[in-house]
Amino acid sequence: MFSTEDARKLARKKLPRLVFDFVEGAAGKEVTSARNESCFDEILLQPRVMADVSQRSLVTRFLGRDYDLPFGVAPMGMCNLVRPRADKLVAEAARLHNIPICLSSAASSPIEDMRKWAGENAWFQLYVGHSVESSLQMVERAKLAGYETLVLTVDVPQLSRRPRDQRNGFDMPFRIGPKQFFDFATHPVWSLTSLICGVPKPQNFISEDGDDKFVRRASRAGADWQFLDRLRDIWPHHLIVKGVMSADDALRIQRSGADAIYVSNHGGRQLDSAPSAISTVSKIRAAVGQGFPLIFDSGIRGGEDVIKALASGADFTMLGRPILYALGAEARVGLNSLIKLFAEDMSLAMAQLGVANVEDINESVLLERSPTVGEKLNTSLQFASSQA
Numbered sequence: 001m002f003s004t005e006d007a008r009k010l011a012r013k014k015l016p017r018l019v020f021d022f023v024e025g026a027a028g029k030e031v032t033s034a035r036n037e038s039c040f041d042e043i044l045l046q047p048r049v050m051a052d053v054s055q056r057s058l059v060t061r062f063l064g065r066d067y068d069l070p071f072g073v074a075p076m077g078m079c080n081l082v083r084p085r086a087d088k089l090v091a092e093a094a095r096l097h098n099i100p101i102c103l104s105s106a107a108s109s110p111i112e113d114m115r116k117w118a119g120e121n122a123w124f125q126l127y128v129g130h131s132v133e134s135s136l137q138m139v140e141r142a143k144l145a146g147y148e149t150l151v152l153t154v155d156v157p158q159l160s161r162r163p164r165d166q167r168n169g170f171d172m173p174f175r176i177g178p179k180q181f182f183d184f185a186t187h188p189v190w191s192l193t194s195l196i197c198g199v200p201k202p203q204n205f206i207s208e209d210g211d212d213k214f215v216r217r218a219s220r221a222g223a224d225w226q227f228l229d230r231l232r233d234i235w236p237h238h239l240i241v242k243g244v245m246s247a248d249d250a251l252r253i254q255r256s257g258a259d260a261i262y263v264s265n266h267g268g269r270q271l272d273s274a275p276s277a278i279s280t281v282s283k284i285r286a287a288v289g290q291g292f293p294l295i296f297d298s299g300i301r302g303g304e305d306v307i308k309a310l311a312s313g314a315d316f317t318m319l320g321r322p323i324l325y326a327l328g329a330e331a332r333v334g335l336n337s338l339i340k341l342f343a344e345d346m347s348l349a350m351a352q353l354g355v356a357n358v359e360d361i362n363e364s365v366l367l368e369r370s371p372t373v374g375e376k377l378n379t380s381l382q383f384a385s386s387q388a
């Protein structure tokens with residue numbers, strides 16, 4: 001495994017189609033998901049020579065803490081589907097590499113366990129599901145468990161239609177018909193280990209009376225402006241709002257007292273005509289001003305992408321699908337290799353850019369960005385209207 005793409009290919013072989021597609025799939029025709037990646041390739045970096053880059057450091061300060069690397073693990077529900085105890089493996093990796101891991105509300109591991117496994121590296125992500133009160137109970141649990149960073153996800157007012165999941169009959173709880181049975185039977189290693197360890201299910205929506213309350217397609221639109229104000233009042237630690245793609249929204253979130261904004265289009269899993277997330281960062285940076293903490297995900301597939309996100313205005317980044325590909329490919333070994341590959345690629349690219357520290361990565365390392373199709377269209381429309 002020498003790249004995210006290697007991990008993806010291996011995971012594709014080893015995982016049942018239903019599981020692999022749950023990870024890789026996205027909304028609609030999956031155009032935004034693809035655009036997230038291709039837009040990174042259009043960004044060029046400016047090589048510089050003869051700087052003293054013999055010693056380089058990737059240590060990054062974010063929200064008052066030093067992390068060894070400028071990236072962490074994005075919140076992802078049901079990671080244990082990819083590999084039994086995946087959440088625990090990620091937690092161990094987070095401690096080992098001193099990076100944050102954000103546990104999803106929809107995770108198949110309890111809030112309290114993740115805090116024990118990952119220690120202070122654990123963040124918690126909140127969905128406001130069909131009941132605002134049960135979401136607030138989760139916040140209380142996170143507070144009691146000792147979490148100091150809460151990420152409120154706001155870009156899933158309603159779960160989007162993901163055709164791959166529909167085709168595969170993916171749902172929660174699992175329904176196993178002939179199609180799924182064949183899929184599992186042709187991936188016996190995954191099926192046996194999952195059987196032995198127990199089929200994963202969302203752990204954090206379970207109420208005290210034992211009812212499993214997670215309804216995947218229920219509205220999550222309770223995460224509105226009033227809720228944000230309420231959350232700000234009751235959550236005394238760091239509060240990050242995730243899924244922001246508009247400068248106007250970013251400004252309002254900043255005014256609401258959030259500590260950071262998390263620029264993301266959910267990896268293209270929500271709106272298939274959204275701009276690439278990376279093309280939005282600089283606009284949001286310009287709106288919130290220098291110094292306001294910005295975090296970024298969606299489309300990062302290598303160390304150079306992390307540099308591009310930081311140079312575009314992010315202070316920190318998160319990895320999504322690459323983490324699950326690595327786990328699906330080679331479990332703990334795959335995960336650690338992937339994190340090391342990202343770190344090594346970043347460090348080597350920094351050497352080429354004449355930059356020794358992460359804090360010195362800024363827009364001066366960007367050479368130019370060839371216009372995206374959307375931008376070309378915009379320019380030609382402007383030209384046409386100026387001619388008219």
Ligand code: FNR
Binds near residue numbers: 321
């Ligand atoms: C996600 N994502 C997500 N986000 C969130 O806030 N809560 C969640 O429970 C989930 N669940 C989830 C499951 C899976 C399988 C994936 C792939 C993604 C979105 C995630 O945090 C992140 O925004 C995207 O994964 C970033 O895109 P890339 O880089 O993975 O393409």
